Amino acid sequence: MLPLLSIATFLPIAGGLVLMLRRGQSTQAIHAVSIGVTGVTFLLSLAIWAGGIVPGGFAQVEELAWIPAIGASYRLGVDGLNLPLVLLTTVLFFLSAIYSARLKDRAATFVVLMLMLETASLGAFMALDALLFYVFFEVSLVGMYFMIAGWGHEDRQRAALMFFLYTLLGSLPLLLAILGLYLSSGTFDMRVWIDTPPLTGIAAMLALIAMLFTFAIKIPSFPVHTWLPAAHVQAPTVGSVILAGVMLKFGTYGLVRFALQMTPEAFTKAGLVILAFGVFSALYGAFAALAQSDLKKMVAYTSVNHMGYIVMAVAVAALTVDPKMRAVALDGATLQMVSHGLVTGALFFLVGMLYDRTHSREMGDFGGLLGGAPWLGWAFILSAFASLGLPGLAHFPAEFQIFLATLQVQPWAIIAILAIVVTAGLYLRAIARVFLGEANEKWSAMPDLGRREKWVIVPLLVLTILIGIAPATLIDMIHTTMASLSF
Amino acid sequence: MGRDLFFLIPELTLAVTAMVMLVAEMLRLPRLVLTLGLVGLTTATLLTLSVLDANTTVFGGTYRIDMLSGWAKLILLPGTALALLLARAELAGQDREGSVYSLLCLITLGALMLAGSGDMMLLVLGVVLTGLGSFALVTFPRDDAATEAGMKYLVFGSVAGAVMIYGLSFWFGGTGSTLYSELGQLEGRPLIAAAGLVAVIVGLGYKAALVPFHFWAPDAYDGAPVSIAAYLSVITKIAAIFAFAQVLRDLPVSTGWPLAIALVAAATMTLGYVTALVQTNVVRLLAFSSIAQAGYFLLGIVALGVSPLALPAIIVFGAAYVAMNLGAFAVVMIAGRSLDDFAGFGRRRPVIGLAMVVFLLSLTGIPPLFGFVGKLYLFGAAIDAGFLWLVVIAILNSVLALGVYLRIIVAMYSRVEGQANTAPISRPLAVAIAITVIVTLAMGGFAGILPS
Numbered sequence: 001m002l003p004l005l006s007i008a009t010f011l012p013i014a015g016g017l018v019l020m021l022r023r024g025q026s027t028q029a030i031h032a033v034s035i036g037v038t039g040v041t042f043l044l045s046l047a048i049w050a051g052g053i054v055p056g057g058f059a060q061v062e063e064l065a066w067i068p069a070i071g072a073s074y075r076l077g078v079d080g081l082n083l084p085l086v087l088l089t090t091v092l093f094f095l096s097a098i099y100s101a102r103l104k105d106r107a108a109t110f111v112v113l114m115l116m117l118e119t120a121s122l123g124a125f126m127a128l129d130a131l132l133f134y135v136f137f138e139v140s141l142v143g144m145y146f147m148i149a150g151w152g153h154e155d156r157q158r159a160a161l162m163f164f165l166y167t168l169l170g171s172l173p174l175l176l177a178i179l180g181l182y183l184s185s186g187t188f189d190m191r192v193w194i195d196t197p198p199l200t201g202i203a204a205m206l207a208l209i210a211m212l213f214t215f216a217i218k219i220p221s222f223p224v225h226t227w228l229p230a231a232h233v234q235a236p237t238v239g240s241v242i243l244a245g246v247m248l249k250f251g252t253y254g255l256v257r258f259a260l261q262m263t264p265e266a267f268t269k270a271g272l273v274i275l276a277f278g279v280f281s282a283l284y285g286a287f288a289a290l291a292q293s294d295l296k297k298m299v300a301y302t303s304v305n306h307m308g309y310i311v312m313a314v315a316v317a318a319l320t321v322d323p324k325m326r327a328v329a330l331d332g333a334t335l336q337m338v339s340h341g342l343v344t345g346a347l348f349f350l351v352g353m354l355y356d357r358t359h360s361r362e363m364g365d366f367g368g369l370l371g372g373a374p375w376l377g378w379a380f381i382l383s384a385f386a387s388l389g390l391p392g393l394a395h396f397p398a399e400f401q402i403f404l405a406t407l408q409v410q411p412w413a414i415i416a417i418l419a420i421v422v423t424a425g426l427y428l429r430a431i432a433r434v435f436l437g438e439a440n441e442k443w444s445a446m447p448d449l450g451r452r453e454k455w456v457i458v459p460l461l462v463l464t465i466l467i468g469i470a471p472a473t474l475i476d477m478i479h480t481t482m483a484s485l486s487f
Numbered sequence: 488m489g490r491d492l493f494f495l496i497p498e499l500t501l502a503v504t505a506m507v508m509l510v511a512e513m514l515r516l517p518r519l520v521l522t523l524g525l526v527g528l529t530t531a532t533l534l535t536l537s538v539l540d541a542n543t544t545v546f547g548g549t550y551r552i553d554m555l556s557g558w559a560k561l562i563l564l565p566g567t568a569l570a571l572l573l574a575r576a577e578l579a580g581q582d583r584e585g586s587v588y589s590l591l592c593l594i595t596l597g598a599l600m601l602a603g604s605g606d607m608m609l610l611v612l613g614v615v616l617t618g619l620g621s622f623a624l625v626t627f628p629r630d631d632a633a634t635e636a637g638m639k640y641l642v643f644g645s646v647a648g649a650v651m652i653y654g655l656s657f658w659f660g661g662t663g664s665t666l667y668s669e670l671g672q673l674e675g676r677p678l679i680a681a682a683g684l685v686a687v688i689v690g691l692g693y694k695a696a697l698v699p700f701h702f703w704a705p706d707a708y709d710g711a712p713v714s715i716a717a718y719l720s721v722i723t724k725i726a727a728i729f730a731f732a733q734v735l736r737d738l739p740v741s742t743g744w745p746l747a748i749a750l751v752a753a754a755t756m757t758l759g760y761v762t763a764l765v766q767t768n769v770v771r772l773l774a775f776s777s778i779a780q781a782g783y784f785l786l787g788i789v790a791l792g793v794s795p796l797a798l799p800a801i802i803v804f805g806a807a808y809v810a811m812n813l814g815a816f817a818v819v820m821i822a823g824r825s826l827d828d829f830a831g832f833g834r835r836r837p838v839i840g841l842a843m844v845v846f847l848l849s850l851t852g853i854p855p856l857f858g859f860v861g862k863l864y865l866f867g868a869a870i871d872a873g874f875l876w877l878v879v880i881a882i883l884n885s886v887l888a889l890g891v892y893l894r895i896i897v898a899m900y901s902r903v904e905g906q907a908n909t910a911p912i913s914r915p916l917a918v919a920i921a922i923t924v925i926v927t928l929a930m931g932g933f934a935g936i937l938p939s
Binding site for chain 2: 066067069135149157176183
């Protein structure tokens with residue numbers, strides 16, 4: 001039996017090391033390695049999927065001693081919460097590798113950073129050891145810092161610095177919480193912490209507050225979301241896709257895996273506050289997005305909105321005593337993570353493609369692009385509809401479950417549904433101003449999507465539709481775990 | 488007697504090596520001095536392995552052969568060997584080159600005595616032995632800056648040493664013995680305990696460059712050759728920290744020393760990084776950063792006797808600190824002392840630039856690098872001992888630290904047109920950087936071999 005999880009985790013960075021050691025390769029060869037490695041990693045994640053999961057625990061666990069003196073080990077495993085995220089990660093990195101195949105500026109370094117980020121992301125999702133999780137979590141910050149600082153837009157140094165300082169400040173409280181859990185249990189094994197939460201009372205509440213601080217910044221939730229628009233606007237396209245599609249999920253994943261599962265009592269006590277933050281974030285993100293004229297910033301703020309729904313769902317799951325509703329809420333939350341990754345990933349790719357052609361992201365600069373570039377236009381329109389929650393597309397089944405559970409458990413919180421109306425409005429406005437209306441002469445010669453770009457965008461659209469019309473495959477897997485959660 | 492000497496074999500080896508090196512220096516054979524030093528240090532390191540598991544004392548309890556002193560040898564001896572390589576790269580061909588090597592070995596002997604001391608007399612001896620050699624090394628360039636730095640260092644050191652001896656006389660009076668192991672008698676005699684404690688904090692705090700006894704450090708480091716600054720920032724500092732641990736673990740907790748040390752730690756970390764934030768001279772920046780790092784060490788000290796993680800924490804972070812700090816100074820030797828010298832450095836020299844990024848991120852405490860493992864142990868120990876507030880301060884300072892170190896990283900990858908100074912790097916320097924970067928990178932993954 002091959003250790004598939006470890007191979008999938010470390011294959012990307014191994015590819016990166018080969019590229020570092022064999023310097024002076026042609027740009028083409030570098031990108032071929034990048035696409036090849038991320039492609040194989042994607043296939044490996046499918047194999048892990050085929051390996052299946054088990055209810056009430058972790059499957060395909062791989063273990064190796066690391067620092068036995070303090071009970072830290074290398075432990076990986078999958079369940080219905082992290083496996084969908086693993087699949088999402090490998091898909092997005094594979095497509096990112098294809099997208100960046102035209103990059104010529106220090107291509108080797110860029111690819112190495114991207115591959116390092118893939119290893120860090122997969123490791124963070126699959127780690128069953130809190131220390132290992134923290135290691136991967138922080139490595140991802142370093143990789144993203146250098147990606148923004150090295151390949152971002154005009155104001156990249158400042159944005160990268162802000163991102164790094166902000167998120168490091170955010171992640172250190174998590175280290176405190178991890179140490180607190182460790183000192184009261186004597187191990188870093190997350191399974192032990194989940195099965196028998198080691199902290200109680202005030203200690204558990206302090207640990208929860210520390211963790212919420214960390215994950216709220218990562219998600220990002222109001223009021224600690226301010227790093228996100230700056231980082232997104234300055235980041236290169238692939239950086240934005242990875243940041244929004246994969247790395248924001250560390251926050252929501254951690255919210256469920258750490259905050260909810262390891263300090264369940266405290267989480268239930270704080271549930272209403274967390275729910276309020278979720279509701280406010282969802283509304284705030286939608287209205288803030290409405291105020292943007294920069295397309296990339298707009299998409300970035302809709303992330304705050306969509307991630308707010310997930311926070312709501314997790315809080316609702318903690319507040320209810322009905323195990324069925326809890327499963328519905330958590331199913332919705334997990335599916336929302338995947339949908340958001342696919343849809344927002346597609347939107348960032350499309351905005352990036354538009355920027356590649358025009359060096360502009362201002363809605364006002366465009367107009368009537370649909371005629372000249374139907375592929376780009378229709379792909380954007382489809383993704384935008386998915387993002388605003390149209391039935392039949394990826395966000396609908398997720399948000400439906402979230403709102404269903406919310407309505408059952410805390411009916412007042414349903415006001416967040418207003419955000420959907422706002423989102424619909426802002427996307428329709430963006431579509432109208434950029435793709436419809438009077439054609440702007442300036443862009444009449446703008447080419448439509450090329451073959452490489454279609455290879456990037458079409459799979460995302462197909463997946464968006466597939467999840468929209470047949471979410472059962474994914475939900476069944478998620479539900480296996482969520483229905484057996486006991487806390 | 489024979490048994491006692493057996494346990495001291497590593498120290499004796501080092502002492503003999505230093506003497507032989509002096510003879511070779513008299514013959515004006517600097518290369519031979521260097522070779523003898525490297526061979527002697529390596530031999531002493533290997534010989535340490537045979538006494539590593541021992542937990543005993545020799546010569547009537549005055550010298551301790553325990554985990555702390557054993558690991559001190561395993562850390563300081565290879566660290567000194569690396570410092571010899573750095574000194575060779577910087578000072579090769581200069582007059583009195585060989586004296587530097589032999590002085591470095593002699594100071595390390597004093598450092599080992601500090602780390603293994605079980606008696607106040609030995610503590611004083613260690614402070615003096617490390618001090619005398621250091622003053623001489625700082626003034627090595629014989630220019631104004633170095634002379635001034637040396638004078639400051641000497642005057643500061645003499646006063647701090649005198650205060651320490653004076654304070655220790657209180658302990659001697661209170662217990663009737665110079666042995667640390669008798670310090671337990673001070674239970675319930677807070678004034679005597681406090682007098683000695685203040686003295687030790689002054690004496691060793693000066694040696695470890697803790698706030699508020701740190702003023703000499705930036706000047707001394709900046710006046711001295713970079714390789715000497717690297718050595719002083721690492722070897723004598725760790726020796727002083729280990730000596731702290733040896734003294735304080737015998738002092739009753741009821742005297743309130745953990746709180747005193749915790750306050751010093753908070754001030755040291757914060758002031759160190761805040762001051763580092765505005766430096767434009769990289770040597771001074773690293774000097775203030777190493778002041779701050781000394782504050783982190785104290786997180787382990789405050790947990791002594793309470794948390795089983797305390798001693799491993801000091802040792803692990805000590806090992807990490809030697810590797811990453813020596814490495815960072817080694818890169819400064821290539822790039823230059825000014826922050827402007829670093830502009831575009833990472834683009835001109837991608838490999839060395841990457842090494843510098845590794846050192847700086849490790850100093851910040853980013854996983855999975857070695858510095859992170861050290862800080863993890865330190866934080867764990869301090870929380871275990873109930874110093875959560877101190878860990879919160881330490882964590883906030885880690886963010887400040889990132890701001891400090893990113894200033895160098897940002898400069899390294901800024902776009903600069905102009906002369907590409909890519910003279911080949913001397914072999915000793917390349918070897919030193921290679922070793923330190925491998926240790927910094929890999930030991931995070933193999934932290935299991937470290938003490939528990």
